Amino acid sequence: MAGESASPARESRAWDLNPILKVDHLSMRFGGLVAVNDVSFVAGRGEVTAVIGPNGAGKTTVFNCITGFYKPSTGRLALFHGGPATDAEVDGVTASGLAWGKSEAGALYLLERLPDHKVASWARVARTFQNIRLFSGMTILENLLVAQHMSLTTSGLLNPAAILNLPSWQRKQKGAVDRALYWLNKIGLVDRADDPAGDLPYGDQRRLEIARAMCTDPVLLCLDEPAAGLNPRESAALNELLLSIRREHQASILLIEHDMSVVMEISDHVVVLEYGSKIADGTPDEVRNDPRVIASYLGVEDEEEAVAVVEAGA
Ligand SMILES: Nc1ncnc2c1ncn2[C@@H]1O[C@H](COP(=O)(O)OP(=O)(O)OP(=O)(O)O)[C@@H](O)[C@H]1O
Numbered sequence: 001m002a003g004e005s006a007s008p009a010r011e012s013r014a015w016d017l018n019p020i021l022k023v024d025h026l027s028m029r030f031g032g033l034v035a036v037n038d039v040s041f042v043a044g045r046g047e048v049t050a051v052i053g054p055n056g057a058g059k060t061t062v063f064n065c066i067t068g069f070y071k072p073s074t075g076r077l078a079l080f081h082g083g084p085a086t087d088a089e090v091d092g093v094t095a096s097g098l099a100w101g102k103s104e105a106g107a108l109y110l111l112e113r114l115p116d117h118k119v120a121s122w123a124r125v126a127r128t129f130q131n132i133r134l135f136s137g138m139t140i141l142e143n144l145l146v147a148q149h150m151s152l153t154t155s156g157l158l159n160p161a162a163i164l165n166l167p168s169w170q171r172k173q174k175g176a177v178d179r180a181l182y183w184l185n186k187i188g189l190v191d192r193a194d195d196p197a198g199d200l201p202y203g204d205q206r207r208l209e210i211a212r213a214m215c216t217d218p219v220l221l222c223l224d225e226p227a228a229g230l231n232p233r234e235s236a237a238l239n240e241l242l243l244s245i246r247r248e249h250q251a252s253i254l255l256i257e258h259d260m261s262v263v264m265e266i267s268d269h270v271v272v273l274e275y276g277s278k279i280a281d282g283t284p285d286e287v288r289n290d291p292r293v294i295a296s297y298l299g300v301e302d303e304e305e306a307v308a309v310v311e312a313g314a
Contacts, residue, residue, distance in 0.1 A: 027072065046246065051255070057273040093108055099113035123220075125220045135197060189204065214245065270282065
């Protein structure tokens with residue numbers, strides 16, 4: 001693939017050594033339109049992986065496949081719990097026809113085979129959307145509690161402990177409130193816990209959405225343009241939140257982002273799409289200096305012209 005030839009030390013990349021997600025030959029067609037064309041990449045465990053590219057490049061479609069909103073036309077999306085599975089283990093689950101299986105390190109899930117709601121509850125992939133989707137009439141705290149509804153109802157539905165309000169059930173509920181308060185504190189909104197979420201400034205709503213996703217205890221957090229519409233101060237607060245999530249929670253983050261200052265500052269690994277295909281894949285520095293990426297972003301005809309444009313500006 002195009003990006004791979006530019007990375008001689010590719011085998012030693014952190015994301016290859018310890019992947020959390022392997023996207024293999026993913027394609028998505030809508031009728032005659034090929035939105036994603038044979039895209040492969042890896043997201044590293046505990047890393048921030050950014051997917052970038054011009055409008056219509058296929059970024060959101062890739063996200064929608066990973067998070068279960070679309071079933072890919074072809075391709076495999078292997079997510080690893082505990083640690084990376086071997087290729088033989090992934091091939092074994094693929095051949096079994098099942099959607100998940102145990103691995104030496106833990107478990108592996110083939111996301112393209114899971115029902116969409118199981119991508120969140122079993123595989124523990126959480127996401128936010130391009131447009132904010134908070135429950136604006138509910139309080140800030142309630143938004144964080146609602147996120148934990150699945151884990152509470154799974155054990156609460158027809159559960160005698162819940163019906164009888166036994167101590168084990170009370171502990172579970174307290175755990176949910178504690179987790180919500182932890183994330184409220186993290187985003188600096190404890191004092192506003194009882195205010196409607198819709199009253200918050202835009203940047204705080206974005207961070208509340210991320211906190212809500214983190215309340216589900218995901219192994220992979222997918223963020224669709226988290227910096228969209230933020231001013232520079234809000235954008236800096238977002239960067240700080242994402243970096244602290246990575247640092248303190250060892251969370252793996254996959255994000256689509258147009259704001260290059262965010263991408264370059266917080267990403268470990270950048271995947272570049274154009275017209276549905278991957279054109280580059282590497283560290284932020286490698287991608288920033290890749291003539292194919294420059295050509296794509298500047299809209300120039302070919303790589304030589306892109307190099308000339310960059311040299312002229314240097
Ligand atoms: N549900 C759909 N039905 C038909 N075509 C679609 C659908 N979703 C996306 N597309 C098309 O697939 C292509 C890729 O779209 P996608 O939204 O994935 O790109 P993107 O890189 O996320 O763009 P943007 O940066 O503008 O959000 C576009 O041509 C788009 O019109």
